Amino acid sequence: MKAFLVAFGVGVVLAGATGAQAYHRFWANCNYDAPTFMTTMTRDAAQDYANAARYEGYQWGGGCWNYDDSDSYPYDAPGDPSAHGEGGDCSGLTFKTWRESTDDWRDGRYYWRALRNVHGPYTAGDFKNGLGAPNHTVAKSTAGVMDAFASPTHIGMIFARSLYGGDQIVEAKCEACGTNIFYRTYRSDPSYSGVARWGWTG
Amino acid sequence: MGLDRLKLAVLLLAVVLLAGCDNGGDPPERLLYGQAAQEFTQVPGSVIALGRVLDGTTLGGRFTSCRPAEAGIKNDAVVVERTGVFGESLTFADAGNKTLYGCDGGTDAAGERKPPWCGSPAGRLVRGKLLDPRLDVLCRDPKGRPLAYAWVEPAAGVRWIGVDQGTYTEIYEVLAGLPVRIASARGVQPSRARATFDVTQYDSHGKELVKGKLEAQVAG
Numbered sequence: 458m459k460a461f462l463v464a465f466g467v468g469v470v471l472a473g474a475t476g477a478q479a480y481h482r483f484w485a486n487c488n489y490d491a492p493t494f495m496t497t498m499t500r501d502a503a504q505d506y507a508n509a510a511r512y513e514g515y516q517w518g519g520g521c522w523n524y525d526d527s528d529s530y531p532y533d534a535p536g537d538p539s540a541h542g543e544g545g546d547c548s549g550l551t552f553k554t555w556r557e558s559t560d561d562w563r564d565g566r567y568y569w570r571a572l573r574n575v576h577g578p579y580t581a582g583d584f585k586n587g588l589g590a591p592n593h594t595v596a597k598s599t600a601g602v603m604d605a606f607a608s609p610t611h612i613g614m615i616f617a618r619s620l621y622g623g624d625q626i627v628e629a630k631c632e633a634c635g636t637n638i639f640y641r642t643y644r645s646d647p648s649y650s651g652v653a654r655w656g657w658t659g
Numbered sequence: 660m661g662l663d664r665l666k667l668a669v670l671l672l673a674v675v676l677l678a679g680c681d682n683g684g685d686p687p688e689r690l691l692y693g694q695a696a697q698e699f700t701q702v703p704g705s706v707i708a709l710g711r712v713l714d715g716t717t718l719g720g721r722f723t724s725c726r727p728a729e730a731g732i733k734n735d736a737v738v739v740e741r742t743g744v745f746g747e748s749l750t751f752a753d754a755g756n757k758t759l760y761g762c763d764g765g766t767d768a769a770g771e772r773k774p775p776w777c778g779s780p781a782g783r784l785v786r787g788k789l790l791d792p793r794l795d796v797l798c799r800d801p802k803g804r805p806l807a808y809a810w811v812e813p814a815a816g817v818r819w820i821g822v823d824q825g826t827y828t829e830i831y832e833v834l835a836g837l838p839v840r841i842a843s844a845r846g847v848q849p850s851r852a853r854a855t856f857d858v859t860q861y862d863s864h865g866k867e868l869v870k871g872k873l874e875a876q877v878a879g
Binding site for chain 1: 702727728729758760767768769771772776778779780781782785789790793795796797849850854874876877878879
């Protein structure tokens, strides 16, 4: 009986410790590993990468997620990078999908794993202006699969062109709407410009 | 002979120490374009960044090269222009006061943007306030050092905002009721897309009201 009570007490303590993990933010699961330098970067692979980030949530200033198809912290305060929740924001998702470097003068291809916590140096407005060696602006009429449309405050990548003038856009949209593919009319919205990544190999 | 060598060593040491002193501990005497730097007398060792409230027409090309084309911002928009020791910026809002825009001065590492602007921050205003400081870490100063720019929302009663630049405090005046675009070359982590600013807010008499670190991250 005595041994049972001791074991029970230890169990209660351990259960409490496990419960405390819930107070750690998602970024505790993330890492700062170096990216893998790649010689190739195809639009198909970029579609797969962004598609896999769907349902993983949205975090302002974030760039770290897993692949369990759910947002671990879905009710974070909007616009608060210190919430440290799961998911990228719009520019963070684009940065990782486009395999960019944290040095804006490098135009090589860098593969970032999902749990690598990196946002990159660009805001949506920076992408809109084509800032950074890997980025440039394109005419909206010629923007194709995995190019993007950017406004001063948002960016989304073209997953597929749709009929009726719109596009299927893969984007990290907001805390409430998460990361997903949405039908959007950014192509005809004057506040959005066409932007693209140099260096696709297929 | 040994004494001579000792004298020479002492002399060399003195030269090295004096060279090291330089005037690195003194506040800069000039701002970015050679203007004489003024001290905010209530904060010893400070430098006041020039701040002006102008309309876009007066600023001419400096404004038109900065203004986002599709935002519908008119030439007579109210613009706050700031010139500090190594940074300069413009700040203005759209007509509906829904979005705050700006331009940050410097050069970009990729050499893609025409001077003087290297960054074009924008942030949504919610009830007139920014949700985050809209950090920009893509600019370099004339010496090639990475710069960080961020907007600070002044607290109630604040007239001046001080930023610790190491050997001096750079002072920015709150103007036109807009957030204040500050710049620093300290605490910048371009590879982490982060920057930390040591910020002090003062009232009109120079009394310290708020002091703390602004930890900003590139977002959105």
